[in-house]
Amino acid sequence: MAKKKVKKSKKPKRRVKKSKDLTIHFMPYSEIAREDAIGRVKKIMGFVLDNKIVILQGKLKADEETRLIENSMTLIGNISGFQGIEIATVSGNGEEEGVFNKIRHNIARILVGEQDAITIIGPASIVKEMTRDPKKVELMLKKR
């Protein structure tokens, strides 16, 4: 009896959504405030993989940033068209004058998180470069 040939079904590789439109997603801090590090990274990566540029109110913690980079590196090669991310943060850290203002800033940071910053995260397939100076960020987008 002839054996039936079983075709190995190749698992379809996930692709990055292609669109000619550019979407910018503004994420208020409240959207990630209750999430842990994994939840925050997952949420942000979800938008980035949808080819959206995320403007986050506030900033990620140092270990969350490295987790975001690790996550991106894992996805390169596993998700077709994904080349990684571009990220930049601008914050008013250390610009407060006087001890009283610094203490006030630190108390506010403990109570409500680092909200006096803006973090921009975008897929490297769309954002060619983010140039950060101390007080501004410039986004250079790829031609579409």
Added chain:
Amino acid sequence: MIRIIRNFARRLFSGVFKKKGEIKLGFYGSPNAGKTSLANRICQDWLGEDLGSVSRVPHETREVQVKEKVMIERDGRKVEFRLVDTPGIATKVDFEDFLKFGMKKKEAQERAKEATQGIIESIKWLDDMDAVIVLIDSTMNPYSQVNITIIGNLVARKIPVLVVANKIDLKKSDIKKVKGAFPEYEVVGISAKNGDNIEEFYEELFKLVKKAR
């Protein structure tokens, strides 16, 4: 939180059982900042051999490289180092960037794959360092998020940092900009390739060792 506790326990026990004088010194930075060039310079100065290969093509170092028992002597003081040269950390890796250097598609794709794994490995090694040298290419904008993320992580782990502005031999080098970007840190400008200002670097390295102990 778990990572902080684990790191604390590791540092506590490594402190108890650490061989006297041995310092695990990490070299971190963006690709092509000159990490391997500086590690090679140190190894050449004190061992007479190189640690790794260097190239103008980014992500030449794609695996962590370790050189043990590097004894550095200065003003009668001797310190034994374990040098840990890490792959450059980046937020993106596109194999097409390697094609510009004359690589074939397959070779470029393989390099990109290895580079992404190297970046993950670099990040994992952060926990194991006693002290870290963050290399910054002084001809480039120092305000890159990678530099800020690396330093932020080291500060969070309470690992002493020395910022080294490399490539001061090049015309475009702007060490003032690097110092302006990291005002809270000691910044020493060098040319790892030519050995410019290397004595000042060793001086700062010994100050770093004091903080690591």
